[in-house]
Amino acid sequence: MFAKVLILGMLLSTKVFAISSLELAQNIIANPNLEAKLKLLFEGRDYTDENGYANLSEISRILKTNSLLSLTLASSQSLELSFKSKASNILFLKIVNDALNQAGFVYFTPIQLDLSTDISTYKLRVESRYILDPGSFYMILKQNFVFIENVRKTGAYSYEYSLDFSRAKLSTNTNVMLNQSTKLGRPLKDYIIDLKGANTISLKASPADTWFPKIIFVDKDLKLIENLESQEKNNNFSSSIPSNAVYAIVGDSYNLDNIRRGLEIYLSK
Template identity: 30%
Template sequence: MIKKLSLIFISAIILNASTLDEKIQNIIGYQEFNENRSLIEYLFQNDSAYYANGSINYIAVIEKLKDNGLLKVVLNKPQDISITFKISDDAIKSMKIISDSLTALGYYHYFTKDLIYDDNKTITWTINLKTEAAIDPLMLSKELAKNNCRFVDIKQEGYTKWMYKIDTSNSTLSNAYNITNNERVDFRKPLTPYFIKVDNANIIEIHSKYGNHWFPQIVFYDKHLNILNIVKENERKDSLQLEIPEETNYIKIEDIYTLANIKRGLSVIIKE
């Protein structure tokens, strides 16, 4: 019995090491992995430190690779980069999180090459961009982590093609301001539409600050970011009170024409 347990333990260690080596090779590429095999074996000799809850801890792995000069994202010249994201949960919400993460990293100018939604409700989203450096997977993983998303697989092909499989099953929207019932929040000049999170609320009151010229547009979403209702007003408003649809988790507040119309900010109150 003890011999069997020992064999199982040894097999688990070998399997973990083999899996970790494979994942590292996928991240840095076959050639880079083979050229630095001895260093990689030394750096990751305590392979259990790079697992969390039975899965690869990609942030820890990528951080170690980057700290030791094994993760190369800078290119010799501007090139076309192809990045594919595979997502299996909350399609609309997940794409917003990825898009917001790219924006936070300074990537605004990219275009969608393919967008496939298959029978298994898995999204495969491929974008292209021209750049002198590929997106840093460590920075991207940390941005996604802010929204409770994590990598479950990464593959790199020749520095110009990357694939990220992302678990978004527990995702949240880190840029949504959480407002509790009966709380009044004063928002300053917006750079992007106001995006707030609510829970079990029935009424929203919005007050425009003096000097604004607000033409309201309010969008109500459920927890998956499916649209429940849109309210638009073609007349200037100083204040607005609306019923919040059932199952609303997120509300976007903006101006029909331009955010410059609410440059003085807005005040928002949520009521039960």
């Protein structure tokens, strides 16, 4: 009985503190003159995704459809984006930077980075004619099980994102199964491999390539466990996997063109 009451209390507490679709829309627009229209569109309506978070893709679509959110500027402006989360520092920066790149923001300047407290803060400036679409960003982050709790417009061209990293998991660029050989195509970036609890890893380059193996084992928070780099050609590589390693980052010590024909990988358990 006590357990049921406790669970109910937790659910009610979550409901009390969760931001509503209307509040989120108000925070994104930050214009008191549009309050009536926002209430008409969002008040009493629930736009929640399958994970219990606000479906920013749908909220953003409604705002754009009703001409409340314009993401294209007349001229290039200096935009400021701030991200806050309780997260592992390396994973936080990796996922946010990769998500921004995927959203089309490749060149930006970090202007604040505070990783010294429980809440990590990362602020950057970017020159652009386009504002980051919260709906698209939401969809990209979901690939890594990172969720947007809130978005606040803090200035004419400034936005602050509060992110939930409690279930974060790095999205890999490979699909490798245990106990079967997998051919990896030509890499544009280092391969990121989910080790799936394997005990050993074997990698083979094409005889026509010249590979200088670089294999980095990291844990779930991307903290370094072991770094193996070779300065000599070795087209066949095998190693045991450290017990707490979750991912392997595989590349070449000098240039990915050295493995332009890809690699063959085998994870065994």
